[in-house]
Amino acid sequence: PFQKFPRLFRWVMDKLSTKIITNSKYTASLAKQYFPNDKMEVIYNSLSDEWFTKKADKPTKREIVVGTVANVTANLKNHSLVIEVANVIRNNYSDLNVLFHIYGNLPADDSQYFSELKKRIKTLQLTDNVIFMGRKEAKEIYNIIDVLFHPFGNEGFGRIFIEAMGSGVPVVAVKGGGADELIENGRTGYKVDPDNPEQAANIIVEIIRNTTIYSNISLNGFKYASSQFKNSVMWDKIESCYNSVVR
Numbered sequence: 001p002f003q004k005f006p007r008l009f010r011w012v013m014d015k016l017s018t019k020i021i022t023n024s025k026y027t028a029s030l031a032k033q034y035f036p037n038d039k040m041e042v043i044y045n046s047l048s049d050e051w052f053t054k055k056a057d058k059p060t061k062r063e064i065v066v067g068t069v070a071n072v073t074a075n076l077k078n079h080s081l082v083i084e085v086a087n088v089i090r091n092n093y094s095d096l097n098v099l100f101h102i103y104g105n106l107p108a109d110d111s112q113y114f115s116e117l118k119k120r121i122k123t124l125q126l127t128d129n130v131i132f133m134g135r136k137e138a139k140e141i142y143n144i145i146d147v148l149f150h151p152f153g154n155e156g157f158g159r160i161f162i163e164a165m166g167s168g169v170p171v172v173a174v175k176g177g178g179a180d181e182l183i184e185n186g187r188t189g190y191k192v193d194p195d196n197p198e199q200a201a202n203i204i205v206e207i208i209r210n211t212t213i214y215s216n217i218s219l220n221g222f223k224y225a226s227s228q229f230k231n232s233v234m235w236d237k238i239e240s241c242y243n244s245v246v247r
Contacts, residue, residue, distance in 0.1 A: 006033045014039070018245045021238075023157040024178045030156075041241055045157050046234035047166055052226040054168035054218070055143065064098045064208050067145030067169075069160045070152060071104035072132065075113040078174070080120065081151035081197060087124045088201035096208065100130045100149075103141050142167035147204055153177055153194050162229040165189070165221035170207050170214060172200060188221040 002009040013020065014036040022028040023045050031040070066086075070077035079102060086100045107114045121130050142148075148164040153176030155161075161182045164171050171189035173179040183189040190207075192200040207214050227233075 003034070009034045010036060019241055021241065024181055026177050026181060027156045043234060043237045043241065044229060045159055045162070046229045046231045047159075047162060049230045049232055051163070052166045052222070052230065054222045056168075062097060064096065064147070065101055065145045066098060066147045066149050066204060067101045067103060067141060068149050068151065069103045069138075069141060069163075070150065072102065072114055072117070073105050073107045073111075076152065076154075078151040078153075078194070079117055081174070081194070081200070082149065083117065083120050083124065083126065083130055084197035085149065085151075085200045085204070086126055086130050088197050089205060090126065090129055092201065093205050096205065098129070098204075098208070101133045101141075101145060102130065103133045103136055105135050106132060138163055139167075142169050145169060147172060147207055149200065149204060150174065150179070151194075153179065155179065158182055161189070162225045165225035166229065168218045168222045170217040171221060172203055172207070174200075184220075184224075187217075188224045189217060 010033070013034065017036075017039060020031075020035050020040045021043050022031055022040055023043070025042055028040055028042055068079070068082050070079065072079060082100055082102060086098070089096065089098050109115075121127055142164060146169070148160065148169050148171045150158070150160060150171070150173040153174035155177040158173070158178035161171055161173065161179060165188065171183060173183060173189065173191055174194045175191045176194070179191055183191055185191045190203045192203060207217060
């Protein structure tokens with residue numbers, strides 16, 4: 001309700017806070033009309049130091065698994081783009097055996113959004129290619145998938161990006177939100193247009209087919225994530241922020 005009164009909310013937060021931490025520059029850009037900007041500081045989210053264990057450089061199994069981690073209960077996550085990308089790869093790259101696993105909470109079967117997704121999969125004859133996996137433990141997901149594809153471009157931060165990078169899994173994500181800050185295009189991952197399944201499909205195939213690209217993206221992403229997004233790094237920044245408040 002306070003969003004209807006941004007000036008009032010800003011005044012209240014100015015009185016109540018000395019520092020305001022946002023988890024990305026993108027989040028800060030959305031919050032700036034509600035919070036005093038001179039008190040805002042960006043400190044990114046993090047993962048446990050133990051998370052960062054790199055898997056093999058390239059997939060060696062016959063089936064390549066492209067994973068999407070996005071609850072199907074959230075229809076804004078743009079799962080339909082995953083289906084369209086799968087269709088392009090199946091039609092244009094018949095020599096490849098690529099499966100698309102969609103991980104995350106599933107709605108009831110009578111959900112209109114879920115029903116439309118399943119209908120589209122059936123219409124395109126992709127029932128063997130696009131599979132709803134339900135909720136799984138994060139480590140299990142990244143041990144299975146070979147590439148992460150995220151179809152939604154307005155994540156405030158995008159924990160899944162650093163989870164994948166921190167496991168050595170190459171990331172392909174739609175432009176926008178936290179992805180623009182966390183992914184250096186062509187070095188630590190790839191960013192694609194939100195309405196261009198052909199572009200996303202071609203990049204995913206290039207990563208899969210070119211072992212050098214796969215290895216470079218995997219290694220660069222891992223080095224970046226493990227140096228920037230460990231809990232120990234975040235704690236130091238939080239402590240520094242608190243110390244500045246105390247001083």
